[in-house]
Amino acid sequence: METRIERLCTANGLKMTGPRRIIAQILSEANDHPDVDELHQMAHTRDPRISLATVYRTVRLFEQHGILERRNLGSRRARYEMSGERDHFHLVDQESGKIIEFDEPETEVLMRRIAARHGFDLVSLKIELFGRRLHAETSPGEPPTADEPAKSAAQ
Amino acid sequence: METRIERLCTANGLKMTGPRRIIAQILSEANDHPDVDELHQMAHTRDPRISLATVYRTVRLFEQHGILERRNLGSRRARYEMSGERDHFHLVDQESGKIIEFDEPETEVLMRRIAARHGFDLVSLKIELFGRRLHAETSPGEPPTADEPAKSAAQ
DNA sequence: ATAAGTGCAAAAATTTTGCTTGTAA
DNA sequence: TTACAAGCAAAATTTTTGCACTTAT
Numbered sequence: 001m002e003t004r005i006e007r008l009c010t011a012n013g014l015k016m017t018g019p020r021r022i023i024a025q026i027l028s029e030a031n032d033h034p035d036v037d038e039l040h041q042m043a044h045t046r047d048p049r050i051s052l053a054t055v056y057r058t059v060r061l062f063e064q065h066g067i068l069e070r071r072n073l074g075s076r077r078a079r080y081e082m083s084g085e086r087d088h089f090h091l092v093d094q095e096s097g098k099i100i101e102f103d104e105p106e107t108e109v110l111m112r113r114i115a116a117r118h119g120f121d122l123v124s125l126k127i128e129l130f131g132r133r134l135h136a137e138t139s140p141g142e143p144p145t146a147d148e149p150a151k152s153a154a155q
Numbered sequence: 156m157e158t159r160i161e162r163l164c165t166a167n168g169l170k171m172t173g174p175r176r177i178i179a180q181i182l183s184e185a186n187d188h189p190d191v192d193e194l195h196q197m198a199h200t201r202d203p204r205i206s207l208a209t210v211y212r213t214v215r216l217f218e219q220h221g222i223l224e225r226r227n228l229g230s231r232r233a234r235y236e237m238s239g240e241r242d243h244f245h246l247v248d249q250e251s252g253k254i255i256e257f258d259e260p261e262t263e264v265l266m267r268r269i270a271a272r273h274g275f276d277l278v279s280l281k282i283e284l285f286g287r288r289l290h291a292e293t294s295p296g297e298p299p300t301a302d303e304p305a306k307s308a309a310q
Numbered sequence: 311a312t313a314a315g316t317g318c319a320a321a322a323a324t325t326t327t328g329c330t331t332g333t334a335a
Numbered sequence: 336t337t338a339c340a341a342g343c344a345a346a347a348t349t350t351t352t353g354c355a356c357t358t359a360t
Contacts, residue, residue: 072227
C-alpha cells in the first residue's frame with residue numbers, strides 16, 4: 001500500500017503512527033506547499049483528533065530526518081513539502097503570488113559543481129526566482145528559448 | 156555623509172529619521188544577516204530609545220521598497236540584509252550553520268534565461284545551497300573533485 | 311512491557327497594532 | 336504647520352512544552 005511513506009518513516013526508525021501516516025500522506029499528495037495550519041486542517045478532516053501540536057511535532061521530526069523540507073516563500077509561516085529525489089525550482093509571480101515549479105536537472109549539476117568548488121558536498125538546494133510575467137511583447141535582448149514543458153502548480 | 160543610505164530612503168520618498176538612519180547603517184555595515192532582535196539590540200546600543208516595534212516597521216517598509224531583502228535561512232526568525240546591486244548565493248554549512256556568500260554572475264544570467272523561458276522577467280532571485288564540508292583527509296575514497304572551471308552554463 | 315507519541319491547554323516566542331507624542335519636510 | 340514616524344504596551348500570531356493518557360514495537 002503506502003510503501004513510500006512507510007519506507008520513509010521506518011527507514012528512519014520512526015514509529016508509524018496514525019497521525020504521521022496521515023500527515024505524510026497529505027504532503028505526498030499535495031502539489032502546493034501547505035503551511036502548518038493548512039496541514040492541520042487537512043489532517044483534521046481525516047481524523048478530527050489530530051492536534052496542531054502533533055502537526056508541529058511531526059513536521060519538525062520529518063524535517064530533521066530529511067523527509068520534509070521547509071520553504072519560506074514570502075509569508076510569515078513556514079511551508080513544507082516532501083523532499084523529492086530531485087530538487088526543483090520555484091518561480092514566484094510577484095504580481096499574483098502564484099508559484100510555478102519546474103525542474104532544471106542541468107542546473108542542479110551546475111550547483112553541485114559550484115558547491116564543490118567551495119569545498120562542499122551539496123546536500124540540497126533551494127532556488128527561488130521572483131519575477132513579473134512578460135506580456136505579449138518579447139524582451140528585447142533575449143528571445144524566449146524553445147518552450148519546454150513546465151508543470152505549473154497554482155496556489 | 157552617508158549618501159548611500161540617504162539616497163536609498165529619499166529616492167523612495169521616505170522620511171530620513173534617526174531610527175531609520177541607524178537601522179540602515181547597521182545593515183549596510185553588517186556582513187551577516189541579522190534577525191529583527193539582533194537588529195534591535197544593535198540599534199538600541201546606538202540609541203536606547205529605539206523600540207522593537209520601530210525595527211519591525213522599518214524592515215517591513217524597507218523590504219516593501221526593495222531596500223532590504225528577507226532571508227529565511229533555517230531559523231524561525233526572519234533575517235535581513237541590504238539588497239546589493241547583485242544577487243549573491245548563500246552556501247550553508249549544515250554542520251556549523253555558517254553561511255558563506257559568493258557571487259556567480261554567470262549563474263545569474265542563466266537564471267534570467269530560465270525565467271524568460273517560462274515567460275517571466277526576473278526581478279530577483281535567491282539561491283541557497285546546503286552542504287557538508289569536504290574533508291580531504293577523512294574521506295579516503297573521495298578525491299576532491301578536480302575543480303574544473305565549470306564555466307559554461309549548460310544550454 | 312515500555313519507550314515513544316499524542317492531545318490538551320498553557321507558555322513562549324515572534325510580529326503587528328492602537329494611540330499619544332515627537333519630528334522631518 | 337502637518338502628515339508621517341516613534342515609543343510604549345497590549346493584542347494577535349505562530350510555535351513549543353508539560354503532563355497524563357495511548358499506542359506501536
